[in-house]
Amino acid sequence: MLFFLITLVSARLDGRAETPFDPCRSCHEIGPGAKNRVGPHLDGILGRQAGSVDGFAYSKAMLKAGEDGLTWTAETLSEYVSKPRDFVPGNRMSFRGMVDAEDRAALIDWLRENSGAKPADDVTAVSPAPTVSSDMASIVLQTEGDPAYGEYLSTECVTCHQASGHADGIPSIVGLPRDYFIRALLAYQSNIRDNEVMKLITSSMGNEEMAALAAYFGSLSPN
Amino acid sequence: MTTTTRRTVLWTLGAGAAALGMPSILRAETKPRVVVLGGGAGGATAARYIAKDSKGALDVTLIDAAEKFTTCFFSNLYLGGYRDFESITHGYDTLESSYGIAKITAHATAIDRDAKQVVLADGSKVPYDRLVVSPGISLLYDSVPGYSEALSEDAPHAWKAGRQTQILKEKLDALEDGQKVIILPPPNPYRCPPGPYERASMMAHLMQAKGLTNSKVVILDVKEKFSKKGLFLEGWENHYPGMVEWYGPDIHGGIQHVDVAGGTVETDLDTFQGALLNIIPAQRAGEIALSAGLTDDSGYCPIDPASMRSQADPDIFVIGDASIAGDMPKSAFAANSQAKVASMTLRADLLGSKLFPAKYANTCWSLIATDDSVKVGGQYAPGDGKIASTAGFISQMHEEPEKRQANYEESLGWYKGIVSDMFG
Numbered sequence: 001m002l003f004f005l006i007t008l009v010s011a012r013l014d015g016r017a018e019t020p021f022d023p024c025r026s027c028h029e030i031g032p033g034a035k036n037r038v039g040p041h042l043d044g045i046l047g048r049q050a051g052s053v054d055g056f057a058y059s060k061a062m063l064k065a066g067e068d069g070l071t072w073t074a075e076t077l078s079e080y081v082s083k084p085r086d087f088v089p090g091n092r093m094s095f096r097g098m099v100d101a102e103d104r105a106a107l108i109d110w111l112r113e114n115s116g117a118k119p120a121d122d123v124t125a126v127s128p129a130p131t132v133s134s135d136m137a138s139i140v141l142q143t144e145g146d147p148a149y150g151e152y153l154s155t156e157c158v159t160c161h162q163a164s165g166h167a168d169g170i171p172s173i174v175g176l177p178r179d180y181f182i183r184a185l186l187a188y189q190s191n192i193r194d195n196e197v198m199k200l201i202t203s204s205m206g207n208e209e210m211a212a213l214a215a216y217f218g219s220l221s222p223n
Numbered sequence: 224m225t226t227t228t229r230r231t232v233l234w235t236l237g238a239g240a241a242a243l244g245m246p247s248i249l250r251a252e253t254k255p256r257v258v259v260l261g262g263g264a265g266g267a268t269a270a271r272y273i274a275k276d277s278k279g280a281l282d283v284t285l286i287d288a289a290e291k292f293t294t295c296f297f298s299n300l301y302l303g304g305y306r307d308f309e310s311i312t313h314g315y316d317t318l319e320s321s322y323g324i325a326k327i328t329a330h331a332t333a334i335d336r337d338a339k340q341v342v343l344a345d346g347s348k349v350p351y352d353r354l355v356v357s358p359g360i361s362l363l364y365d366s367v368p369g370y371s372e373a374l375s376e377d378a379p380h381a382w383k384a385g386r387q388t389q390i391l392k393e394k395l396d397a398l399e400d401g402q403k404v405i406i407l408p409p410p411n412p413y414r415c416p417p418g419p420y421e422r423a424s425m426m427a428h429l430m431q432a433k434g435l436t437n438s439k440v441v442i443l444d445v446k447e448k449f450s451k452k453g454l455f456l457e458g459w460e461n462h463y464p465g466m467v468e469w470y471g472p473d474i475h476g477g478i479q480h481v482d483v484a485g486g487t488v489e490t491d492l493d494t495f496q497g498a499l500l501n502i503i504p505a506q507r508a509g510e511i512a513l514s515a516g517l518t519d520d521s522g523y524c525p526i527d528p529a530s531m532r533s534q535a536d537p538d539i540f541v542i543g544d545a546s547i548a549g550d551m552p553k554s555a556f557a558a559n560s561q562a563k564v565a566s567m568t569l570r571a572d573l574l575g576s577k578l579f580p581a582k583y584a585n586t587c588w589s590l591i592a593t594d595d596s597v598k599v600g601g602q603y604a605p606g607d608g609k610i611a612s613t614a615g616f617i618s619q620m621h622e623e624p625e626k627r628q629a630n631y632e633e634s635l636g637w638y639k640g641i642v643s644d645m646f647g
Contacts, residue, residue: 096632152579155272155563159556159584160633160640170636196616197586197633200600203614204582 020107021114023098027180032117036124038180039093043119045111048072050088055124057175059165059222061090077111078104085168092222094171140182143211150216153209156201157217165222174220181214254282255573258341258351260331260511262287262315264296265357265543265558267645272566273355274322280574284349285318286341288330292646293384295415296555297638300590302381302392303425304432311384317647334515336536353569356517356524356533357543357558358509359383360414366505367407369481378483378500382414394499395429401437405488405497407478408444412523413506414544414553416450417599421589422501424455427463428592441495442469443478443488450552451589451597457620458591508545515539523547528605529581531565540565548583549609550601557585559641581605588634594624596631 021030027038034041040053051058051066058066065088070076080087081104083097098104154163157173165174173181185205188198205213259270262285270285277283293312300306318324330344334356340348362380364372381391398404404426408419423440430438449455459467476491481502488495507513507522517524517535524541525534528549533539542565543558551557560583570576586600601615618630 148577149579152567156560156582156584158640158644159559160586160637162640162643164643166639166643168636168639169632169634170640195633196598196618197600200602200614200616201584204602 020103020110023095024107027094030111030114030117033120034117034123035120038176041119041123042111042115043117045072045077045115046074053123057221059090059092059172061088061166062092065091074108074112077108081107090166092165092167092172092174094167136186137179137183140186140207140210140214141179143207145178145211145213145215146208147212147215147219149208150212150214153213154216157213160197163220165220172222173217174222176214176217178214178218181217182210185210185213254280255352256282256284256350257353257355257569257573258349259283259285259355259357260287260334260341261357261359261509261543262289262292262326263357263359263543263558264294264555264641264645265359265562266355267292267315267318268559268562269355269357269540269542269566269569270324271318271322271645271647272563273569274318274324276566276576277570277574279323281570282325283323284325284327284351285315286327286329286331286343286349287315288328289385290314290328293388294555294638294642295382295384295418296641298381298384298388299418299422299425301388302395302422303428303590305425305590308389308392313642313646315646321647331511334511334517334539336515336539339538352538353572354539355562355565355569356512356515356539356541356545357562358511358545360506360508360544360553361510361513363505363507366410367481367502368479369483370502370504374483375502378481378502380503381501382409382418382503382506391501395426398430398435398438398498400435402435402498403439403441403496404499404501405495406440406442406501407481407488407503408442408446408449409503409505410445412553413503415587416552416554417455417587417589419503420449420451420455421591423467423469424458424463424589424591427459427466430466431463436466438466440467441497442467443475443490443495444469444471445478447471447473450587451599451617453620454597454618455589455591458595458597462592462595506544508541512541512545517541517545519547521547528608528610529564530568531561531581532568540569547609549603550612551583551585551603551610552587554585554587555641556587556637557583559644560584583610586637588630588637590631590634594628594631596627596634598630598634 028042029035029037030042034043036056040056049066050070051062081098084093084095160170161173165172185202187193189202257273259266270283274283291312291314297311301308301311315326319326331341332344333342340350342348364370379387379391381387406419406423423442426440479489481488486497508518508524512518512524517533519525524546526541526546531540531542533541542561544553564581571578583603586598588596588598590596597618599617602613603610604613
């Protein structure tokens with residue numbers, strides 16, 4: 001699994017031990033001072049109403065599930081994580097699912113122990129941009145994206161990635177943080193993330209195109 | 224001329240037309256009028272993008288003879304039992320209610336290019352300032368000796384989705400063990416290059432699932448090569464050993480005659496017998512493009528590769544299967560991609576909006592068996608006077624099952640994506 005591989009690599013670089021949470025870490029923060037990233041922060045996740053973190057751009061489906069009474073417990077989380085697309089149809093979490101019940105139990109045990117911390121005072125604050133100057137992503141991040149150009153380029157993306165932000169087998173790319181979006185494109189371009197279509201699509205993209213797309217999709221909200 | 228003057232003039236024209244008892248096709252509006260012919264992957268996308276991006280500044284009308292559109296893409300999955308018919312059939316309601324597009328459900332019989340209007344079957348006329356022509360293909364039934372449109376009830380082509388697809392499904396479901404299906408794929412160029420071979424895969428899957436282990440799919444091809452050939456041959460060997468036979472012209476020597484009533488296909492080599500004949504004849508652009516003089520000798524419509532504008536008429540754009548799109552295959556993905564370039568150019572024509580360099584994309588997924596999907600894709604840009612390929616990929620043989628399963632999931636996501644991009 002893509003996210004899993006990426007996380008393993010970053011975990012080693014960080015010197016962190018492997019945990020059941022690793023597949024989640026590329027999108028979710030947890031622990032003291034956690035903020036929203038691609039997904040909402042997960043401090044206090046157990047017992048939390050679905051779709052209830054302030055300032056996170058949830059799908060309408062997840063907001064409605066919360067309003068209809070969905071609360072994250074060991075049971076509901078396990079069911080959700082087994083196949084997110086089926087449990088809350090129309091939600092925008094791009095995760096195919098954790099098939100093995102033991103893996104899910106281990107993840108939920110880990111969350112029980114690690115989700116008790118206090119999140120950041122302002123969970124919506126965007127994490128600082130990477131500072132390593134040789135990093136390709138930081139070069140693209142310094143390019144100002146033209147949202148109008150991005151809107152034109154986006155017409156190629158939305159044949160597969162739904163403009164509504166729904167994820168039905170293809171990840172949602174609506175409302176993503178700029179740095180995450182650009183890093184993902186670079187990872188496809190350099191084959192760190194393995195997908196032929198995305199490698200092809202990104203092969204003709206320069207800094208300007210990536211920055212424009214990040215600016216445009218970052219400006220959209222899921223519905 | 225000021226806006227007020229122009230509005231007055233048009234309003235007067237409209238009133239004059241009404242006074243003369245003419246059909247009320249001249250509307251009392253100043254908005255430039257865009258008409259889109261054909262509500263498929265090209266036309267529906269074009270109508271939606273033109274309406275959406277012009278933010279009410281253009282009057283958009285979409286004409287299609289059908290109330291609802293059944294997608295040719297994924298119709299093979301319906302044949303194989305993976306989808307139901309409703310799941311591949313879509314209405315135009317959202318395009319009307321959320322995008323302000325006027326949908327006319329009528330057969331368009333002609334384009335009067337001098338008067339800049341589309342003529343409908345009842346004789347009424349729909350005027351346009353710019354016209355998008357996306358009629359898909361027409362079938363040349365007599366390209367297969369012995370075949371005809373009338374015989375397509377008994378030997379369905381199912382190459383235009385809808386009732387034909389249902390007829391083929393009914394006949395497939397009625398097959399008994401030991402009975403054969405014969406597929407006659409068309410010559411190039413045609414709609415959906417991997418389609419006949421994905422269809423053979425879905426037929427074999429259905430036979431296998433129903434325990435018709437003595438049944439077979441026989442493909443009598445007029446081409447030596449076809450899209451994803453290696454991948455299909457490998458897949459058939461793996462999943463359906465002995466159940467799919469493919470014969471190219473080197474082997475059968477040429478198709479002489481089909482006898483639909485007798486269920487036979489006569490070739491130089493032999494006469495093949497099938498309980499079900501699936502005959503897919505040669506193709507060219509939809510009839511209306513031909514009668515409007517938009518086609519060349521090839522039977523398809525030459526376009527400007529930077530804009531999809533017809534080479535025969537600057538006020539007309541031709542997109543999708545009917546166009547000569549250079550290196551791009553005739554696919555829904557390609558039509559959807561071309562629609563966006565045409566829409567951008569058309570808006571620039573009428574509203575002066577910004578033009579960006581044209582670029583095009585295509586990806587085609589084909590399902591060989593459950594969770595075994597292969598794909599081919601390309602990127603394209605204007606070059607050498609055509610839409611030229613700039614990069615591409617194709618699935619590899621002997622890939623991991625996980626990868627093929629991920630392809631399948633991706634194809635399901637694409638279906639949802641393109642359908643929402645077409646119909647809102």
